[in-house]
Each structure stands twice: as C-alpha cells, then as structure tokens.
Amino acid sequence: MSAIPSLQTRLDLAGLDDLFTADERIVRDSVRTMCERRIDPYVADWFERGEIDDIRGLTKELGELGVLGMHLTGYGCAGMSAVDYGLACLELEASDSGIRSLVSVQGSLAMFGIWRWGSEEQKQRWLPDMAAGTAIGCFGLTEPDHGSDPGSMRTNARRDGDDWILNGAKMWITNGSAADVAVVWAQTDEGIRGFAVPTDTPGFSAPLIKHKMSLRASVTSELVFDNVRLPADAVFPEVRGLKxxxxxxxxxxxxxxxxxxxxxxxxxxxxxxxxxxxxxxxxxxxxxxxxxxxxxxxxxxxxxxxxxxxxxxxxxxxxxxxxxxxxxxxxxxxxxxxxxxxxxxxxxxxxxxxxxxxxxxxxxxxxxxxxxxxxxxxxxxxxxxxxxxxxxxx
Missing domain, CATH: 1.20.140.10 (Butyryl-CoA Dehydrogenase, subunit A, domain 3)
Incomplete structure (x- = not known):
C-alpha cells in the first residue's frame, strides 16, 4: 500500500494553489512562517487569559513583515495587491481571528480611513508609524445603541471657534485600549464627519471590555469622549455622510x-x-x-x-x-x-x-x-x- 500523501498535499485536492502566482505564494508562506513562530505557540494561552502578551511588540513585528496597510500605497505602506492582502488575512486568521482583526482594523479601517479621506498632514503624521507598527490605530463607528444603523449614531462634534468638541461613546472597538489614534465618526451640523483623534487628548478614555467568550486574543474596548477638544486639522477635510x-x-x-x-x-x-x-x-x-x-x-x-x-x-x-x-x-x-x-x-x-x-x-x-x-x-x-x-x- 502506498504512503498517504502529506496533509498539505491532501488539502490541495482541488489544486487551488494553482490559482496563485509564485510571488503570491511567497507572501502567503512568509505570513504563515511568522505566525508559526510568533503566534501559534502562544495564542491558546492568550485566548484563555483574555490578553495578548506584548501587543506593541507583536504589532511592530507585523509592521516589519509588511502586512499593516499592505494594500495601500505610499507613506511606508507595501503597496501590494488585494490577493496578497487576502492571503495574508487567511494565514493570520488560521492562527486566530483576533490577530487578523488587529491587522484588519489597523490597515483596512484606521489606516485606510486616513489614507482615503485624511488630509496630507494627517497622512504624514500617522501612516508611516502605523505601517511600521510603532503606532496602533482603532476605528470608532459602532455605538452601544447603534450597530447596523450607524446613521443614527449619537456621538457628536460641534464647532467651538476653530476647534471641535467631541462627545459620545463607541462600543466593541478592536485595538481601542492600545491605540495611539482613533478614527472616529460623529454627527455634526454638516452631517457625519470623520476625525483623527490622538488617544492622549484630554477627555478621551478607552475602558477595556472584559468577560468576552469570543475574540479573547484581541483588545476590545469602549471609547468615551467627554468634551474632547480637537484642533481644526483633526477633521477629515472633505468626506460627509456614511460614504x-x-x-x-x-x-x-x-x-x-x-x-x-x-x-x-x-x-x-x-x-x-x-x-x-x-x-x-x-x-x-x-x-x-x-x-x-x-x-x-x-x-x-x-x-x-x-x-x-x-x-x-x-x-x-x-x-x-x-x-x-x-x-x-x-x-x-x-x-x-x-x-x-x-x-x-x-x-x-x-x-x-x-x-x-x-x-x-x-x-x-x-x-x-x-x-x-x-x-x-x-x-x-x-x-x-x-x-x-x-x-x-x-
């Protein structure tokens, strides 16, 4: 009787590896190798304890690998393809959904929000450090009472001279308690607008959400804005509404x-x-x-x-x-x-x-x-x- 092929060979029963170019497979294998070394031996313990050891160190290593904002161009981002990014997400989530969420929120929500809608000054300030993993971002949209209907959000920002005053709360925010910058969406007299909020701004807090039975190897937080004063250049300059x-x-x-x-x-x-x-x-x-x-x-x-x-x-x-x-x-x-x-x-x-x-x-x-x-x-x-x-x- 012939030997049973390796599990990896059997799992390619449909020949799906042929879908991808040699370069795409290199990207996939690089992420897989990093996950096998840096995440897989520890993630069950992180999940059981409900915390990631040295999240900043891990984020920096993910930045060095080039997966943070990897499908964006410029500002230190890798400028890779959507398929490259997809394969990276697959390998990250094969380790744990919480780790893929960290990367997804960093790159596709916070970084993309700044990259697509931010001013040049905002991009220069935040994106290089976020791509390198030396700054962590989060994305504030969901609220305690508003999930599927974000247009009814209660978080609001009003003008005060040249500044903005931000009040309200966001809920279930990945990376929130670890973040250096929060991309926050709020109601204004001009419609819904986005803000890049440094998390060391007075009045900002991000209490950690505990007692989760899912995504335990992930930082999940509430964001609270208590008369957070932001300068005029904190707002995204053009975009309005839910777009x-x-x-x-x-x-x-x-x-x-x-x-x-x-x-x-x-x-x-x-x-x-x-x-x-x-x-x-x-x-x-x-x-x-x-x-x-x-x-x-x-x-x-x-x-x-x-x-x-x-x-x-x-x-x-x-x-x-x-x-x-x-x-x-x-x-x-x-x-x-x-x-x-x-x-x-x-x-x-x-x-x-x-x-x-x-x-x-x-x-x-x-x-x-x-x-x-x-x-x-x-x-x-x-x-x-x-x-x-x-x-x-x-």
Missing part, C-alpha cells in the same frame, strides 16, 4: 472574506489529523463513512469559499469589485467557515472543546466574525436588494 465609514468597512469586510477561511482550514486540518489518529472499534475514525462524509463536506465548502475569495480579489485588483459582491463573500465564507468549525468539533468529540486543539477557539471567534462589520441579516438584505431591486431594510 466615509462605509468605504472603510468595505475594505475590512473584503479581508474577512479570506480570513474566515483560515479559521476553517485550521479546524479542518485538526479534524483530519485527529480522525486519523483516534481509534474506535478497532480502527481510526477517519475510516468510517460518516466521518469521511463530514470531512468531504467541510473541504468542499472550504474549496468553494477560496474560489469565491480569489475571484473577488481579482475583481478588486481590477477595480471592478462592488460592495454587494463583498457582502456576498462575507455572508457565504463566514457562515460556511463557522459550520466547518462546528462539524470539526463533532469529529474531535470532547477533545473539541479543549484549547489543546484550535477548533473551539476558532468556533467561538467566528461567532463574532459572523455578526461584526455587517450582520448576517444585513448582508443577506444587501444581496437580496441586488437580486430583486427592492430594498428591505425598513
């Missing part, structure tokens, strides 16, 4: 389309390995039909998800990607990744709930990814409106 924050969210959602597949792949790998080693009734459980049916279905959805992610990435690089297509990708890939993790948990049985294996950690994390940056319901309605031509949000 600004929604453009940032679209960037981050694109990364999630890829990232969720990393969690799925990690769970699938764990399930295949475990099933090959766990013996019941005299043979490995991988040799039973029901287990093989689960593994085949898991791989099928993973492969389809990667095909979709790559297609959307190629469209993004061709500047033809539409927001509703990103919604389609997030809706499908996160939902299927979560189902893959849940199925993997059944293969591992009781061991599936142990942090000795990555499955329950990925499963819990994806419960958050399923609803953040657009809930399942909202993305379903975006897709539904695209197909029927009729909005159903109200």
């Amino acid at each position: 600004g924050p929604l453009s940032c969210l679209n960037e981050a959602r694109y990364g999630i389309v890829w990232g969720a597949l990393g969690a799925a792949r990690s769970a699938l790998e764990a399930a295949i390995t475990y099933a090959g080693e766990r013996e019941q009734f005299g043979k490995p459980i991988a040799g039973f039909q029901l287990t093989q049916a689960k593994i085949a279905e898991m791989y099928l959805e993973y492969a389809k998800g990667l095909l979709l992610a790559n297609h959307l990435g190629r469209r993004k690089d061709a500047h033809t990607l539409r927001p509703e297509q990103v919604s389609l990708g997030k809706l499908n890939n996160v939902r299927e990744a979560l189902d893959i993790c849940r199925t993997a948990r059944t293969i591992l049985g009781a061991n599936g709930i142990s942090l000795e294996f990555p499955v329950i950690r990925h499963m819990n994390n994806l419960e958050s990814v399923l609803t953040y940056e657009g809930t399942v319901e909202m993305h379903t309605l975006v897709v539904g409106q695209s197909l029927t031509g009729l909005p159903a949000f109200r």
Whole structure:
C-alpha cells in the first residue's frame, strides 16, 4: 500500500494553489512562517487569559513583515495587491481571528480611513508609524445603541471657534485600549464627519471590555469622549455622510472574506489529523463513512469559499469589485467557515472543546466574525436588494 500523501498535499485536492502566482505564494508562506513562530505557540494561552502578551511588540513585528496597510500605497505602506492582502488575512486568521482583526482594523479601517479621506498632514503624521507598527490605530463607528444603523449614531462634534468638541461613546472597538489614534465618526451640523483623534487628548478614555467568550486574543474596548477638544486639522477635510465609514468597512469586510477561511482550514486540518489518529472499534475514525462524509463536506465548502475569495480579489485588483459582491463573500465564507468549525468539533468529540486543539477557539471567534462589520441579516438584505431591486431594510 502506498504512503498517504502529506496533509498539505491532501488539502490541495482541488489544486487551488494553482490559482496563485509564485510571488503570491511567497507572501502567503512568509505570513504563515511568522505566525508559526510568533503566534501559534502562544495564542491558546492568550485566548484563555483574555490578553495578548506584548501587543506593541507583536504589532511592530507585523509592521516589519509588511502586512499593516499592505494594500495601500505610499507613506511606508507595501503597496501590494488585494490577493496578497487576502492571503495574508487567511494565514493570520488560521492562527486566530483576533490577530487578523488587529491587522484588519489597523490597515483596512484606521489606516485606510486616513489614507482615503485624511488630509496630507494627517497622512504624514500617522501612516508611516502605523505601517511600521510603532503606532496602533482603532476605528470608532459602532455605538452601544447603534450597530447596523450607524446613521443614527449619537456621538457628536460641534464647532467651538476653530476647534471641535467631541462627545459620545463607541462600543466593541478592536485595538481601542492600545491605540495611539482613533478614527472616529460623529454627527455634526454638516452631517457625519470623520476625525483623527490622538488617544492622549484630554477627555478621551478607552475602558477595556472584559468577560468576552469570543475574540479573547484581541483588545476590545469602549471609547468615551467627554468634551474632547480637537484642533481644526483633526477633521477629515472633505468626506460627509456614511460614504466615509462605509468605504472603510468595505475594505475590512473584503479581508474577512479570506480570513474566515483560515479559521476553517485550521479546524479542518485538526479534524483530519485527529480522525486519523483516534481509534474506535478497532480502527481510526477517519475510516468510517460518516466521518469521511463530514470531512468531504467541510473541504468542499472550504474549496468553494477560496474560489469565491480569489475571484473577488481579482475583481478588486481590477477595480471592478462592488460592495454587494463583498457582502456576498462575507455572508457565504463566514457562515460556511463557522459550520466547518462546528462539524470539526463533532469529529474531535470532547477533545473539541479543549484549547489543546484550535477548533473551539476558532468556533467561538467566528461567532463574532459572523455578526461584526455587517450582520448576517444585513448582508443577506444587501444581496437580496441586488437580486430583486427592492430594498428591505425598513
């Protein structure tokens, strides 16, 4: 009997590596190598304790690797392709959704917001340090009472001479307590506007959110603004309304389309390995039909998800990607990744709930990814409106 091919070879059953150029595979493998060295040995402990050791050191290493704002150009950013960025997100989330969230919020929300909508002075002040990982950013849109309806936000900014006075609160903010700058969206007399808020400004605070059972290897905070006085040059000069924050969210959602597949792949790998080693009734459980049916279905959805992610990435690089297509990708890939993790948990049985294996950690994390940056319901309605031509949000 011939030897069983390596797990990596078996996981490329569909030949999906052929989708990517040699340079893209180098980017992917570089991120994977860094994650194997710097994150994988420690992340289960971070998750269990609910804190990341030396987040600033980790962020600096991610900057040195070039993944922070890697799809942006200039200001120290790597200027790489959307597919490169997607593959990086996949590898980061294969380690943990919280680590991918750190990178996604830094690059696709905070950095992209400044890069796309900020003044030249704001870009020069913040982007080089953020790309290097020596400054951390966060993104303030969601509020305690306003998630899917950001247009009803209560955080407000009013003019006081040449300054702005910012009041309100934001909730569930990744990187918040560690951030040096917060990109904050607020109601003004001129509509919703964006601000680059240094976190050492008097009146700003970022209490850490505790008692989470998901994304525990991630800094999650509330942002509180108590008469925060900002100079005139803190506001983004031109953008008004929801166009600004929604453009940032679209960037981050694109990364999630890829990232969720990393969690799925990690769970699938764990399930295949475990099933090959766990013996019941005299043979490995991988040799039973029901287990093989689960593994085949898991791989099928993973492969389809990667095909979709790559297609959307190629469209993004061709500047033809539409927001509703990103919604389609997030809706499908996160939902299927979560189902893959849940199925993997059944293969591992009781061991599936142990942090000795990555499955329950990925499963819990994806419960958050399923609803953040657009809930399942909202993305379903975006897709539904695209197909029927009729909005159903109200």
